[in-house]
Amino acid sequence: RKEVEQDPGPFNVPEGATVAFNCTYSNSASQSFFWYRQDCRKEPKLLMSVYSSGNEDGRFTAQLNRASQYISLLIRDSKLSDSATYLCVVIRYNQGGKLIFGQGTELSVKP
Amino acid sequence: GAGVSQSPSNKVTEKGKDVELRCDPISGHTALYWYRQRLGQGLEFLIYFQGNSAPDKSGLPSDRFSAERTGESVSTLTIQRTQQEDSAVYLCASEQGMRTGELFFGEGSRLTVL
Numbered sequence: 001r002k003e004v005e006q007d008p009g010p011f012n013v014p015e016g017a018t019v020a021f022n023c024t025y026s027n028s029a030s031q032s033f034f035w036y037r038q039d040c041r042k043e044p045k046l047l048m049s050v051y052s053s054g055n056e057d058g059r060f061t062a063q064l065n066r067a068s069q070y071i072s073l074l075i076r077d078s079k080l081s082d083s084a085t086y087l088c089v090v091i092r093y094n095q096g097g098k099l100i101f102g103q104g105t106e107l108s109v110k111p
Numbered sequence: 112g113a114g115v116s117q118s119p120s121n122k123v124t125e126k127g128k129d130v131e132l133r134c135d136p137i138s139g140h141t142a143l144y145w146y147r148q149r150l151g152q153g154l155e156f157l158i159y160f161q162g163n164s165a166p167d168k169s170g171l172p173s174d175r176f177s178a179e180r181t182g183e184s185v186s187t188l189t190i191q192r193t194q195q196e197d198s199a200v201y202l203c204a205s206e207q208g209m210r211t212g213e214l215f216f217g218e219g220s221r222l223t224v225l
Contacts (some may be wrong), residue, residue: 032210032212034212034213036214042218043202043204043216043217043218043219044154044202044214044216045216046212046213046214049212087153087154089212091210091212093210095167096159096161096164096167096209097142097161097209097210098144098156098159098167099144099206099212099214100156101146101153101154101156102153103152103153104153104154
């Protein structure tokens with residue numbers, strides 16, 4: 001079983017839709033969580049951190065459920081420019097702070 | 112420049128040859144990662160350097176792969192006796208300190224093994 005698992009998608013949604021991605025992690029020692037975005041044929045970039053209390057950044061909301069070991073990302077009012085692959089990332093402090101990436105969930109927003 | 116720089120951006124080689132990929136991290140960043148990404152696939156962790164600690168080599172797929180880093184500067188990833196399955200984009204990333212969670216990636220080195 002992979003340490004970080006995501007539904008690979010693709011998620012095909014119309015503009016304006018709300019879409020949610022989930023990510024599960026297997027190791028309870030994971031202590032910090034992030035979402036990255038990777039555009040086609042580009043390098044990944046940090047989208048947002050995920051805090052225990054949940055956090056928003058404009059149309060994006062990230063949530064963490066430690067008891068169930070999952071992280072979610074909600075995108076409201078989807079734009080064409082949101083089309084990308086969204087990568088879930090965890091840090092395990094007992095591995096020297098190494099970042100571990102999920103395989104990514106592909107989102108395609110259509111007009 | 113201020114970002115992570117990788118070279119070469121593209122490399123085509125014949126099966127069995129050795130290749131060396133280079134990464135220049137952002138100045139002052141203590142952590143450096145190498146990842147591999149095959150076409151249409153996710154990021155595969157290869158190796159992690161953090162300051163002067165021993166590197167985490169747990170992701171290297173075989174003994175044909177090795178990487179070095181000089182202090183907190185340049186890193187080289189070497190693949191010996193390349194195979195066709197080594198064809199991928201090799202991404203380098205650096206992080207300021209530890210546990211910040213923000214990796215800055217280079218644009219990658221695209222390796223094609225014929």
